[in-house]
Amino acid sequence: MQVYKVYFKIIKSNIIQLMIYVFVFLFLAVILSSTYSDPIKTDFTSAKVNIAFINEDEDSILLNNLKDYLESHVNFIALPHNEKSLQDALFFRQIEYIVRIPKGFTKSFLKSEKVSVNITKVPESTSGIYMDTLINKYLNTARIYIESENDMTEKELIENMNTDLSESAEIVMLNSAVENDTYEKCAYYYNYLSYSLFAILILGVSAVMMVFHNKDLKKRNNCSPLKLKCMNFQMILGNFSFTMVTWILMIASSFILYGSFMFTSKGLLFIMNSFVFTLPALSISYLIGNLIKSKNAMSAVSNVVSLGTCFISGVFVPQAHLGDTVLKLASFTPTYWYVKTNNAIADSIILNTDTLMPLFYNMLIMVGFAVAVLVVTLVIIKQKRGLA
Amino acid sequence: MFWHIYKYRLKCLTRSRQMMFWTLLFPIILGTLFYMAFSNLSSVEAFSHIKIAVVDNEEFQKDTNFREALQSASDPDNGDGSLFDVTYTSKEEGESLLMGGNIEGIIYFNNGIKLILKESGLNQTIIKEFIDHYKQTLSTVSAIINRNPEAMQKGLIESSTSHKDFLKEASAGSSAPDTTVNYFYTLIAMACLYGSFFGLNEVTVNQANLSAQAARANMSPVHKLRVFIYSMTAAATIQLVNIGILLLYLTVILHINFGTQITYILLTCIAGTVTGVTFGAFIGSIVKGGEGIKIGILIAGSMTMSFLSGMMYDKMKYIVNTKVPVLGYLNPANLITDCFYSLYYYDTYTVFFTDILFLILLTAFFSLLTYLQIRRQKYASL
Numbered sequence: 001m002q003v004y005k006v007y008f009k010i011i012k013s014n015i016i017q018l019m020i021y022v023f024v025f026l027f028l029a030v031i032l033s034s035t036y037s038d039p040i041k042t043d044f045t046s047a048k049v050n051i052a053f054i055n056e057d058e059d060s061i062l063l064n065n066l067k068d069y070l071e072s073h074v075n076f077i078a079l080p081h082n083e084k085s086l087q088d089a090l091f092f093r094q095i096e097y098i099v100r101i102p103k104g105f106t107k108s109f110l111k112s113e114k115v116s117v118n119i120t121k122v123p124e125s126t127s128g129i130y131m132d133t134l135i136n137k138y139l140n141t142a143r144i145y146i147e148s149e150n151d152m153t154e155k156e157l158i159e160n161m162n163t164d165l166s167e168s169a170e171i172v173m174l175n176s177a178v179e180n181d182t183y184e185k186c187a188y189y190y191n192y193l194s195y196s197l198f199a200i201l202i203l204g205v206s207a208v209m210m211v212f213h214n215k216d217l218k219k220r221n222n223c224s225p226l227k228l229k230c231m232n233f234q235m236i237l238g239n240f241s242f243t244m245v246t247w248i249l250m251i252a253s254s255f256i257l258y259g260s261f262m263f264t265s266k267g268l269l270f271i272m273n274s275f276v277f278t279l280p281a282l283s284i285s286y287l288i289g290n291l292i293k294s295k296n297a298m299s300a301v302s303n304v305v306s307l308g309t310c311f312i313s314g315v316f317v318p319q320a321h322l323g324d325t326v327l328k329l330a331s332f333t334p335t336y337w338y339v340k341t342n343n344a345i346a347d348s349i350i351l352n353t354d355t356l357m358p359l360f361y362n363m364l365i366m367v368g369f370a371v372a373v374l375v376v377t378l379v380i381i382k383q384k385r386g387l388a
Numbered sequence: 389m390f391w392h393i394y395k396y397r398l399k400c401l402t403r404s405r406q407m408m409f410w411t412l413l414f415p416i417i418l419g420t421l422f423y424m425a426f427s428n429l430s431s432v433e434a435f436s437h438i439k440i441a442v443v444d445n446e447e448f449q450k451d452t453n454f455r456e457a458l459q460s461a462s463d464p465d466n467g468d469g470s471l472f473d474v475t476y477t478s479k480e481e482g483e484s485l486l487m488g489g490n491i492e493g494i495i496y497f498n499n500g501i502k503l504i505l506k507e508s509g510l511n512q513t514i515i516k517e518f519i520d521h522y523k524q525t526l527s528t529v530s531a532i533i534n535r536n537p538e539a540m541q542k543g544l545i546e547s548s549t550s551h552k553d554f555l556k557e558a559s560a561g562s563s564a565p566d567t568t569v570n571y572f573y574t575l576i577a578m579a580c581l582y583g584s585f586f587g588l589n590e591v592t593v594n595q596a597n598l599s600a601q602a603a604r605a606n607m608s609p610v611h612k613l614r615v616f617i618y619s620m621t622a623a624a625t626i627q628l629v630n631i632g633i634l635l636l637y638l639t640v641i642l643h644i645n646f647g648t649q650i651t652y653i654l655l656t657c658i659a660g661t662v663t664g665v666t667f668g669a670f671i672g673s674i675v676k677g678g679e680g681i682k683i684g685i686l687i688a689g690s691m692t693m694s695f696l697s698g699m700m701y702d703k704m705k706y707i708v709n710t711k712v713p714v715l716g717y718l719n720p721a722n723l724i725t726d727c728f729y730s731l732y733y734y735d736t737y738t739v740f741f742t743d744i745l746f747l748i749l750l751t752a753f754f755s756l757l758t759y760l761q762i763r764r765q766k767y768a769s770l
Binding site for chain 1 (some may be wrong): 405406409410414417418422424425426427429432433434435471483486487489496500501502503504505506508509510511512513514516517518519520521523524525526527528529531535536539542543544547548551552553554555556557558559560564565567568603623700703705707709710729733734739761
C-alpha cells in the first residue's frame, strides 16, 4: 500500500491550508448556533418593526399615548439624535423607520389645523407601508373624534381612542405543528458545510494529483513493478478515504451543536444528503486535479469554484432571495440541488412518501452529476495517456 | 533611470500571472458573484401586493362596509392604500391555497371576522392590521353616536370614511439606503488591499537578503531608495489600473451605484491603492520569515479587515463603527468602504475627508516604518 500511504503524506504536508477551511467553517457554525433562538411558537405573533421615535414637541398626552400604542407593534431603538447616526442606522437596517414629531404638533393637531409628522423610511419597503398605516390610523382615529365632538378633553379623547384601538381581529392558526428553529439552523449549518467541504476536497485531491502527475515521477512510477491497476486502486481508495475523513470531520460538530436532533429522521436526512453531496464534490475535485498544473492555479481554482457555486446556489444568500436566471444557472451545479434538498428537509412538516420522493430525486441528480463528471474525467485521462 | 526601472518593473509585475489573477481577475469574479447573489436582495424587503383569499359567504355579502373597505384596499389604482390581491373562494379551496403557500391569509366571516393564517410574519401582520383597523373604526363611530346621536347628521360618516395622510416623507440621504451597494464597496477595498502583494514583491526584489535578484540589484551604483521608490511607483501604477478596471466593470457592466462625484471616487481609488501597496511593503519589510508567511499574513489581514468592513456580513461595519469606532479608523478596508459609502449616501463631505485623511496617515505610517527598516542595510558579503 505504498501509494495509499503517499496519498496521506501529501495531504499531511498540505494540512495547514486545508485546516483553514475547517476553522472558517467551525467559526461560522459556532456563531450560527450562538445566535438567539426564539422559544417555540405556536400562536400568532405580530411582527415588530425597529424604529426611532424623536419627539421635538412637548410630552403631550396624545403623543405619549401614541408611543404607548406603537409599543406593541414596534421596537423603539435608542439612538443618538444626530443626523449621521440616524442615517447610518437606517442604511444598515438597525432601524427601518424614523418618526419625527415637529414642534407644536399636538396643539395644532387638536385644533384641526393642517399638520404632519415627518417620517423617513426605506423606500417601497413593506415595513414602511406597515408603519405608515399604523401612524395614520392612530391620528385619523383622533381626527374623527375631534371633528365630531368639540367639547372633548385630551384625556377623554385618549380614553375613547384606547377602547377603540384595543379592538382586534380574531386569528385562527391553521398550522398547529410546533415550529422549531433547530431545523432551520441545522439547514444553515449543512448549507455552509458545502462550501468548506468542496474547497477542502478540491485542494486535497488536486494537491495529490499534482504530485502524481509530475512528469518524471510518472515515468518512474510507470516502470515500477507495481501494476497500474493496483496503483489506481490505491489512489481511488485514497480519494475515498480522504473524502470520508473530511466528511466525518465536517458533520462531527453538528452532533455537538444540535445533539439528539441529529438522530431524528430529519437529522439523518441532513447527514445522508451531505454524504450524497460528497460524491459529485469528489468527482469534480478529481476532474480539477487532472486539469491543473501548478500550485498557484490550485488555490485560485478551489477558491473560485467553491465560492462561485456557493454564491449562486443559495449557501450565502438563501435561494428564495436569488433571481430566477441565477437559479437556473445554479441548477447546473450539484450545490444547488444539495441546498435545495436541505431547505426542503427543514421546511417539511411531515415526512411521508410524497414529501420524501422529491428529496431522493434531488439526491439522484447529485449522483448523476458525480457519474457524468467522472466519465468526462476518465475520457480526459485516457486522451492524455494517448498523447504521452 | 526612472523610466528604465519603472518600465521593467511594470513588465515583471504584469507577467506574474498569479498576482494579476488575485489583484484583477479575482475581484472581478467575486464582484460578478456578488451581483448574481444580491441583485434580487433589495426586492425582498420591497412591498408587493399581499395575496389573500376571502371566503365568499352570506355573512361576507351582508357586510357592505367591509366589502367597500376591502375593495378600496385591493384597488390597484389606490396608490399607497392598495395592499391586497384578493381571490374569492370557498373555505376549503382557500385553505388548500394557504397550505400550498399561494396566499398568505384567509378572511373568513363566521360570527364575526376571522383571519386564518399559517404562520406569523410582517405580511400577516398587515392583513391583521387591516381587519383591526376596520373593527376599530366601527367602534369609534358607534362610540361617537352613543355620546352624541346628532353626529350622524353632522357628517360623521364622511369624517370616518375619509382618510387623511398625516405623514411627510423625508429621504434618508442623497441616495436610497440600499444595503447591497456596501458589499461592492468592500470589494473594492479588498482589491485595494490585495495590491499589497505588489508592495511585498517590490520589497522582495529590493532587499538583498530576500532574493538573489535583489542582491544583484543592490550591487548597482544607483541609490537604493531611488530604485525602491521607482519600483513602488510601478507597483502602484499597475494596481491603480487594476482598480480602475474593476471600478469600470462594476459601474458600466454591473450598474452599481457609486454616486456622481467622479473626482472624489477617483481620489478614493488612488488613496486606497497607495495604502494597499505600502501596506504590503510594510509587512514585507518588518516581518521576518519566508515569503509564504508574509503572503499568509497579507491574505489573513486583508480578509479580516474586509470582514470588519462588512464584506461577508453587511451589518459588521455598523457594529464596528458604533461599538469600537477606533477600530474603524485604523482599518484601511473600512476607510475605503466608508469613503464610497459617504459619497453615495451623505450630503456632506466631512466624513469623506476624514476618511481620506486617515488613509493618508496610514500610508505615511507604513512608508515611514518601511523606510526605517530597509535603509542603510549593507552587506559585506551576499
